[in-house]
Amino acid sequence: MSLINVTNLTFAYDGSYDNIFENVSFQIDTEWKLGFTGRNGRGKTTFLNLLLGKYEYSGNISANVSFEYFPFHVENKENNTLDVISDIFPDYLHWKLMRELSLLKVSEDVLYRPFDSLSSGEQTKVLLAALFLKENSFLLIDEPTNHLDMNARKLVSDYLGTKSGFILVSHDRSFLDNCVDHILSINKTNVEIQKGNFADWWENKKRQDNFEIAENEKLRKDIKRLTDSAKRTNHWSHEVEKTKNGTRNSGSKVDKGYIGHKAAKLKALRT
Incomplete structure (x- = not known):
């Protein structure tokens, strides 16, 4: 277990008079399965990009893990899927890859097909499997259900429930409920972390409101x-x-x- 420490984080986009974050401080356990919630425009994607080091900010973000973003940008989609996985994680072990794909109900023959010939759902599953192979990493998963049917959503949600060490952004409440154990919420004036799934957080929010x-x-x-x-x-x-x-x-x-x-x-x- 290690911690991601956010201390006095302040950030605003160039040319903006309003801060997205202002002197925000909190800690994240890297073993948590965090659901990330907040109204559109509150800063969810911005925070993920700050973790990825894409923007300059004041304050401090410290972590002993590497951050991996989903959906991973694949440069050469015409390559075989196995080559795409090798680009993501060159040191993968084949048996571990097959274990992950089996959990996601993806057949081995997919590995030897061009990545762009896979369905959007298959691409989602392959990329998640490859990213979770990487050790000492913390995944930033942004809307993984966009290209999934109902059965695939349940399958991926169950899969994420077996994992740990991620932040998950999703507008699908049942998807969140099934696979997270903490909620990170961006509110009007602060950022809060609460133990439990989305339903627990929502009930507490209604009581507070x-x-x-x-x-x-x-x-x-x-x-x-x-x-x-x-x-x-x-x-x-x-x-x-x-x-x-x-x-x-x-x-x-x-x-x-x-x-x-x-x-x-x-x-x-x-x-």
């Missing part, structure tokens, strides 16, 4: 109560000033009886 709504409603009522109280106090003060100036008496002298009556009434109101 409902609590915040209730607190905001309580605060709104408190503000209205204080505002109304201030208005009443101001009105009473104004009435007292009017009685002091004799504005309720048409004569030139102040009606002291009227003042006493209003003062007593005001006192009664206050008590």
